[in-house]
Amino acid sequence: MKQGYWILAVLLSHWRRHPLQLTTLMVGLISATALWSGVEALNEQARASYDRAAAVFGGSRTAMLVGQRSSTFSQQLFVDLRRAGWQVSPVVEGRVRVQGRPLRLLGIEPVTFPAQAGSIPAIGASDLKSFITPPGEALVAPETLIALAGTEGAVLRTDDGATLPPLKARPQLAPGVVVVDIGLAQSILHLQGRLSRLLVGDTRGQLPPLETVAGDMLRHVAADAETDLERLTDSFHLNLSAFGLLSFLVGLFIVYSAVGLAFEQRMPMFRTLRACGVSSRKLNGVLLIELLVLATAGGLIGLVCGYLIAAALLPNVAVSLQGLYGARVSGALALRPEWWIAGLAMSAGGTLAASATSLLKVIRLPVLAAAQPYAWQQSQRRWLGWQGVTAAAMLVAAIIVLIVGASLISGFALLALLLLGAALALPVLLAFVLRIGERNSRQPLVLWFWADSRQQLPGLSLALMALLLALAVNVGVGTMVESFNKTFTAWLDGRLAADVYVNAVSDAQARDIEASLRARPEVTAVLRSGRAEIEIGGWPVEVLGLADHATYRDRWPLLESLPNAWADVRSGGGVLVSEQLARRLKRRLGDRLDVSTPAGDRSLRIAAIYADYGNPKGQIAVNIDAFTVRFPDLPRTRFGLRVPPGKIGPLIDDMREAFHLDESRLSDQSTLKMESKAIFNRTFAVTAALNTFTLGVAGVALLTSLLTLSHSRLPQLAPLWALGVTRRQLAGIEFLKTTFIAFITAMLALPLGLLVAWCLIAVVNVRAFGWRLPFHVFPLHLAELLGVAMLASLLAMLIPLVRLMRMPPAALIRIFANER
Amino acid sequence: MSASPKISRRAFAAGFAFLGFGRRASLAQNFAGLGGDASGFASVMPGKSFEFPRDHGPHPDYRIEWWYLTANLKDSAGERLGVQWTLFRQAIQPGPQRGGWASQQVWMGHAAVTRADTHRHSETFARGGVGQSGVDAYPFHAWIDSWQMRGHDRMSAMNVAPLEVNASSAEFSYMLRLQADKALVLQGDAGYSVKSERGQTSYYYSQPHFTASGTVTIDGKPADVTGLAWMDREWSSQPLASDQTGWDWFSLHLETGEKLMLYRLRQTRGEPYLTGNWIGSDGRPVALSPKTADMIPTSTTEVAGRRLPTGWRIIIRDRGMIIDTVPLNPASWMGTRFSYWEGPVSFAGTHRGVGYLEMTGY
Amino acid sequence: MVDMSSGMDEAAMHIPQAPMLAIQNLTKTYRSMQEQIAVLRGVSVQVGAGESVALTGESGSGKSTLLHLIAGLDEADGGSIRIVDTEVTALADRDRAAIRRDRIGLVFQQFNLIPSLTVADNLAFQSRIAARHDSHWQSELVDRLGLGDLLKRYPEQLSGGQQQRVAIGRALAVRPPLLLADEPTGNLDEATADDVTDIALDLVKRTGCAFLMATHSTRLAAKLDRKVRLSAGLIS
DSSP: OOHHHHHHHHHHHHHHHHHHHHHHHHHHHHHHHHHHHHHHHHHHHHHHHHHHHHHHHHHHSSSSSEEESOOOOTHHHHHHHHHTTOEEEEEEEEEEOOOOOOEEEEEEEETTTTTTGGGHHHHTTTTTHHHHTOOHHHHHHHOHHTTOOTTOOOBBBOOSOOOOOEEOOOOTSOEEEEEEHHHHHHHTTTTTTOOOOEEEOOOOOOOOOOOHTTTSSEEEEEESOOOHHHHHHHHHHHHHHHHHHHHHHHHHHHHHHHHEEEHHHHHHHHHHHHHTOOOOHHHHHHHHHHHHHHHHHHHHHHHHHHHHHHHHHHHHHHHHHOOOOOOOOOOOOOOOHHHHHHHHHHHHHHHHHHHHHHHHHTTTTTTTOOOOOOOOHHHHHHHHHHHHHHHHHHHHHHHHHHEEEESSSHHHHHHHHHHHHHHHHHHHHHHHHHHHHTTOOSHHHHHHHHHHHHHHHHHHHHHHHHHHHHHHHHHHHHHHHHHHHHHHHHHHHTOOOOOOOEOOOHHHHHHHHHHHTTOOOOEEEEEEEEEEEEEETEEEEEEEEEEHHHHHHHSSOOOEOOOTTTHHHTTTTEEEEEEHHHHTTTOOOOEEEEEEEETEEEEEEEEEEEOTTSSSSSEEEEHHHHHHHOOOTTTOOOOEEEGGGGGEEEEEHHHHHHHHHOTTTTHHHHHHHHHHHHHHHHHHHHHHHHHHHHHHHHHHHHHHHHHHHHTHHHHHHHHHTTTTTOOOHHHHHHHHHHHHHHHHHHHHHHHHHHHHHHHHIIIHHHHSSSOOOOOOOOOOHHHOOOOOOOOHHHHHHHHHHHHHHOOOOOHHHHHHHHHH | OOHHHHHHHHHHHHHHHHTTTOOOEEEHHHHHHHGGGGGSOOOTTOOOOOOGGGGOOOOSSSSEEEEEEEEEEEESSOEEEEEEEEEEEEESOOOOOOGGGOOOOEEEEEEEEESSSEEEHHHHHHEESSEEEEETTTEEEEETTTTTEEEEEEEEEETEEEEEEEOOOOEEEEEEEOOOOOOOEOBBBTEEEOOTTTTOEEEEEEEEEEEEEEEEEETTTEEEEEEEEEEEEEEEOOOOOEEEEEEEEEEEEEEEEEEEEEEEESSSSOOOEEEEEEOTTTTOOOEEGGGGGEEEEEEEEEEEEEEEEEEEHHHHHHGGGGEEEEEEETTTTEEEESOOOEEEEEEEEEEOOEEEEEEEEH | OOOOHHHHHHHHSSOOOOOOOOEEEEEEEEEEOOOEEEEEEEEEEOOTOEEEEEEEEETTTHHHHHHHTTTTOOOOOOEEEETTTGGGGGOOOOHHHHHOOOEEEEETOOOOOOTTHHHHHHHHHHHHHHOOOOOHHHHHHHHHHTTTTTTOOOOSOOOHHHHHHHHHHHHHHOOOOOEEESSTTTTTHHHHHHHHHHHHHHHHHHTTTTEEEOOOOOHHTTTTTTTEEETTEEEE
């Protein structure tokens, strides 16, 4: 034990004498752990939020009975089913506004609430009596409590004037949800005696069939293993995870080079230790302990940084998830112990993986071998051939996956294969370029320049691979985001064609509004519209009813269309289909689409396919008259207005005053556009932030590699110095070489990045979201990234170069002495 | 001297299950939680004149109430089995009765079947006010979910017969027809059941004279059964005293046609308190003097992680009775939200017969 | 605490007759692809307690190989090496490491100090990992080696002679029965070499250990008690 302590002390003394090395190792460990754990924390937070939501929804994780014909049904059906032996529990649901804030009001019946839908204590009604007896309790998430500026026990009123029971915070609840006893909910929502759904618990023996008890009033919805939210947001989280893992790998590159350098420099120390009577086993054991100590220290700091990253990104992630999927994610980061343990395990595992080659070398260390620090690089050169073959195999596999695969996972596999294959091919390509340079040079110093660059390659290749990956991913994601931005603006203009959108409270009010608008000359068109929800092929689909008007004909974002698309739609026989729905149903232009509506089934011809970015649901658009016929019971309260730009503000003010319409019922196009853009910007802000981190980490990787090299390359430089090349010149040559190699790498990263962008846009996005963006190349963006990459390389070179220029001649002389 | 501690105990079972939702805490703690607001409920007063069928129905002003049936049966092969059917009512708040979901009544049903080698139980809960559970006095009908106890059109209000009882769960179901040729029995002092020193009381009557026949299905295997059954009806508002830890309660059918109700209340201070009623073959109840009776545990069984006295010697000196009871199935554990032991027993000695034993607070 | 120095003197006076190091008929052959080189072809040497023996011979005559075999850094093909009472050739790597740690002091031409440790820590570390650290002995060593002013320096701040004195101090810190030196003055100028050799011999007398030093310098070899010459794999 004591012996181990002294050996450890000797090993650690190295780091005390080489603080920069320790710093780079730590930076590697910290950045690897921080980015990975930060992303994991975000994902975990989001998933925990879905669970909270699901627990309250009694959502798709529980089997349910829902109304067949309308959204609510008589409470008597609940009693009838219970009396027939069905283990059902009633739920009533609706929306209320409190202080202008929309909330989801959920009425539950805790006594019959099935345990598998979230037990009562889990939901929080631990004191059943106070929950079900007057005045009752309104259970909300702590965030909602804060948002409502309420304290526990406060009594709030809805904007309609109904009184909510006293508030009580329950951390298990999802934000934006208020849970009250069913009776209270019925009265607040004016749904006395009505229910929204019945949760089905474990059945008790033989049950009479649903129809014999409830006739055709109810429909059974089977339980899903995962929530809708989870399914919808999977791709988003997969994206984040992919970034997290990539950063982790890049971080490990740094760890690898720092550990490699430290081991290389300590080889003589290890030999001396062995000579002084430390057994090989003991030495390796203590080395392992040293690595784990470093990994734990780095991992802990990394976890703290990861927490900070996650906390910084969480608001953006939360907004994205809500904007894209309507998923509410709580804004306060709460982490489980498992997260810390997993983070430390990743850090330790990564460190050991990155140190494996170095450790193996020490295990095989012959006590007597002469100092040959470059032996391992020699052997690496032999691997170059194999690496080329592996790279080629991976790229071939990537092509196969592209052709054969259809799932999102295979999309990411394609990306992984492409990136790894390219990274592995990089040293081979660079060696090839350098050899060409070497063959075409005559002057000795230039020849030496090429030859030495090539000799330097194995030591730099890992860092260059990291740089290549980081750059390529940056280019890829950047191009995707820019493409999206560009497309999105045009698309929004088309989709939000009307200038003002109105949704009246009732049909009667709609008629009044319409009449008053006809009297205003600045309103050039009043376009009736409709919106309904149906299912096609088991997928939720929105049906839009559009007026036949130039506003839509000119601006609707059609991707492809038949010649007489709009005439087809006007006649009622044609339908416009969103891109995602068409892909999902594998329908093309001109195919038939069966649509079942309350007024019966109809087969429509697909007249055009249009872009509907960011919508997780499918969507179709039909003529408004056909819509009205098909959905006769729907209120006719929606319309869009065309108004000249300068007159929109006054019109909205007037209407708000005259008809008491709030923002949810009366909105202007520019506000809607702003909101939509904000949501998407924040979505991509997350990716962009992670991107920057990754690039930074790659820069650090390059720096550490250069530091490693600069130290071990002195023996190569010393003879040149002895031959009369000044230190400044030497530094200049080193600078040129590294810049050149980094430049070639960056140049190779650009086409690779565009390929990555194409994969993201044409493969991953399509499989994840169902829509495909037009592919744009942004030369300015590419130039900018190239500049950033070169700047990162320059910064990375700075320290080693300054060191070289300032190196005292004695240090160079000593190299001769020691190498004897 | 009557069954009031049992009232409290069972009320506690119901109340605890609802208010605490399965959290096990000491009796005293829960009792303290319940004690404060008992004042607003109707109190049990002596001299009540019972009226049937009205009193078969619920008494919502009282805090707790139940309809409790146990049956000792035999199948066609002569194998013995037992059936339990219980409906508990609890008012969780005093005051005027509210309708709909606002009703302060909460209901709980327990059902069990017991054979020598199997014991199956089930429970269910309901809010009052919407029809999921309730009791009508006339025509008599007590129900929760699909479990029910229903009087025939020609039901005699005094005999509480004929009745039909059924319950079912994933593992078992039963349907029994109950007949009785003798009238129900008012326990205690004409149905006013007084407690000991602590001043707790209940209204309490029983129908111990049922004969039963029907079908019991356990794990998919049906059996035709016949036998004897016993129904208890109690309602009260008073809670249990803080030092009372549980009781051991017997309802016994003697082969002579006589019936014996006997229980022992365990308390942390002092000796267990014994009381009971001897019901003659003419149906007339006579209160037992505590000094002449003894209940002595003779054997114990480990069930659900606790040790219970499942074998007993019962001595009633002024009746010349010395009997030993044996459980049909020592593992008759009701693993419900509030758990207890309830199962059929048989006895021999100076008298022979069958009955039910209930043990709580272990 | 026992007065270690007096105990030491006593040990030096009662020199046991059995040699500290006894080598019998040692053979070692290196094999490469093309040929076999018999470096040692049956070498026998004995070194007694307090005795200093110079191992001379041409470059490549096998001096280093012999020292490495004695130190257990390499394995012999045949013959026997006894250090005090232990047969080294029979031991596993782990036990050979323990012998090195506890019974052998090693001094190399390249000094082989740990660059990240101070002089004081370099001096102490072998005795520390051997759990035989003795601060009295350590300070005596510092005095005798003349390192008193250099204790807080790092090896790179020392001259070659100073570094080698530290290496000798480290080797003798555990008071090993056997001190092995492989061309310890090879990197030093003549005056320094004499100086270092004298200090080493002084310490050998002081500790009573057996001292075997490989050197190609006849001048230095003459300073030692006895001289054996290795030639063509045999002692001549």
